[in-house]
Amino acid sequence: MNNKVFRRLNRLSYVPRWVVLPTLKSQSVAEHTFNTMWLAIWLGKKLEAEMSEGEIVLKVMYHDELEAVFGDRPSPSKICKISEVMTAEEAFLKLADLLEAILFLASESTLGNNAIQDVLKFVRLKFEKVCDILNTKQLLEGGQGTTMWVKDKIDSSLLLGEAMDTFSVCRHPVMEFSDYEQS
Secondary structure, three states: OOHHHHHHHHHHHHOEOOOOOOOOOOOEHHHHHHHHHHHHHHHHHHHOOOOOHHHHHHHHHHOOOOHHHHOOOOHHHOOOOOOOOOOHHHHHHHHHHHHHHHHHHHHHHHOOOHHHHHHHHHHHHHHHHHHHHHHHOEEEOOOOOEEEOOOOOOOHHHHHHHHHHHHOOOOOOOOOHHHHOOO
């Protein structure tokens, strides 16, 4: 990574996310990117996706790079639209991106922010649509036929529930001492 790219990515820590939505907790695009990276790694393992952890980390790290220049924009104004023409990789990365948004908005709701409810519903619908898209994506295996890009069909409700349990969005944001114990 050259210095110019590093500076641009570093700038994401100063770019606020959710600029048109009143939130109780602020979030930078860098924080979103970091959270999305861990969720994507978790999703990759959970879904047995056709990407290595290294590929996932690099793709997620750059997924919002342009926001260092243009700022965070509301979803409807972004170029990347959710559609059947997305590649499996694009759909997978979008799934992690949306999951991070859902977890952030769910924590806002837990803190008492009712202003986010419509946006949370909208993002959940997008999440379900991307799950459906990923369920139809197939990989060609050297002319040997096709296999699904993810091992098993994704149930969006079960996946979301497991992510919420795993990442404990309903707890107080300060980690408990037990979070530091080795497993």
